[in-house]
Amino acid sequence: MPGPRPQGLPLELLTSPEWQRACRQRDFASVFRLVKVKAGIYPSRVAALCGMTPSRVGEIMSGRRRLAHIDVIERVADGLRIPGAMLGLAHRPWEIPPAAATERPRQRRSAPNGTATGSEQDSGEAEPRKELDELLTLADGRVTRSTLLALRSSVEDYWRRDDEHGGASMRPAVVGHLRYVTYMMGSVPAPLRRDLQSLAAELARLAGWAYFDSRQYSTARSHFTQALRLSHGQDDHLFMANVLSCMSLQATYDGQPSDAVALACKAQDAARTAGGQPLVMSMLHMREAFAQATLRDGASCHQAIGRSRDAYEQARGQEGEAPSWVRYFDETKLIVDTGIALAKLGESERAEPLIAEGLRRETDAQQRGRAFHAFWLATAQLQMGRLEAACDSAGLALDLSASLDSPRVAGHVREFHRRLAPYARETPVIAFEQRLREAVG
Known part of the structure; x- marks a missing residue:
């Protein structure tokens, strides 16, 4: 048995001129000598890792034999964990894990409360206990102002966690809260229903954002659409502009820059209907700049950046009048987003x-x-x-x-x-x- 493979050769060895020269020339006598001296991998271990006999390794180290066959060279690269490019090979399978390793798929499983998580929920399948959950929720008692305050506090906490750790892991909890609020909307007096509807719209936007951050664009779009419907019923044009801006950014990521421009412009129209709050307009113009940059339309991108900067100057001193969800768009964000738009343009x-x-x-x-x-x-x-x-x-x-x-x-x-x-x-x-x-x- 060859035993466990090395986790990786020391960085000092990989970056040394002597090592790079030996690899470039496929001088395996020097390669084996260097792994012995610098990495502590002795010839008998080299033989076991690379599928050779110790005598063959000895012959190579003494210069009496050379390696020429590509399959043997690949075995050496894999056994000693030598990056393929150093030996003139393609990247080896072990070098950089595929997408699955950096974006781990979530297995179909059930959470303790019986709701689906991971791929089952992501694919839009109905949870098996949905009807029971709804009945239990409706029997849970009446909603009070304290309930609303607690739920709003949870939403604020979700956004903070999203900033710090990303949104992927929050999806089951956010969707659960969204379902809870949606069910309760049908069992409360009219004075509280509007507040619950506003809260449901924000949770739907948050769910859309969490799925967007997970690169599950179809599911994200359905939640953003739900948020639009909920806010449309309340004529909350600024919030609608916010949702449309999220959808514009997603379209940019999803390779649909023309749609992204249309969504950003529609968001600007919605914000103007609500009075054209300058900080909101500044953020929305930058969304358009991103999309125009992706289209490689330099003139339109620069114009959008200019409008964003002008609106931000107008917003100075009015930060307290802006909705809470746009206050993240400060001078630092304006600077860095301008840089990103320019980088997209090249x-x-x-x-x-x-x-x-x-x-x-x-x-x-x-x-x-x-x-x-x-x-x-x-x-x-x-x-x-x-x-x-x-x-x-x-x-x-x-x-x-x-x-x-x-x-x-x-x-x-x-x-x-x-x-x-x-x-x-x-x-x-x-x-x-x-x-x-x-x-x-």
Whole structure:
């Protein structure tokens, strides 16, 4: 039995010029000597890991034999955990786990209360105990103002947790709260029904956002649509604008930038109906800028950025008048989002200092946002040819994402790694891939 494989060769070895030269020349005598001296993997262990006899390894180390067959070279790469690019091979299967490892699928299972979680709920299947849950909820007692306050406090806590850890793990709890409030709407007096409907709309938006962060766009869209219906009944145009802005951002991620522009513009119309609150308008213009940048429409993107900046200047001193859900869009957010829009356009020279400044200003509580922004900083730096700086920024993003449950962040990890493919033999990339392997287990 070969025993457990090494977790990975030391980074100091992988990045040393002597090692890189030996790998580039496929000088396995030097490779085996270096793993012995620098990694403590002796010839007998090399033989077991690579499917060779100890005598053959000895012959290679003494220079009496060379490795030429590609299948044997691949066995050596896999056995010793040598990144494929260093030996002129494609990435080996073990190097960077596939999407399933960074975006772990949730198995179909039941929560303690009998509601479905994971893939069963994500696919929209009806929970087996839905009718019983509804009966128990309706028999639960009357809703009071204290009930509403407690529920609103839960929503605020969900948003805080979403900022800090991502939304994926919150889905069952948020959907459960949404069902609870929706059921109770039919059993309360008229004075409380409107408040419950408003709360249900916010929970539906939160559910949509959590599924969006999980990259389950179809389910997210259905919850956003539910939020729109609930808010439409109350003529809450500002809240409708908020939901439409979420749908616009999702469309940008989902590769539908034309739809994203239409949704952002519709959101702006809804906000104007409610008086055109300037901070809300600033955020909505930036949503449009993102979509226009994805369309590679530079003129329209720059115009939207300008309108966002103008609206933000108008909003100065009026922060207290803005809805609570838009107050996250402060000067720091305006700066970093401007940088991201420019990076999407490929204007990296202008984008890089803006994203860096935004990242410097952000607090530790904005963990997921900082991870996103670090990856965008890395993207801009890579566009500029600053490979080492880009890998350093991406390494920061990996550190920030350690406590996140956000498949959107995982998607940024994979996208950035794909862009590194042309530089696979460069020392900064080798070091980054080592960190990436450690981060995703």
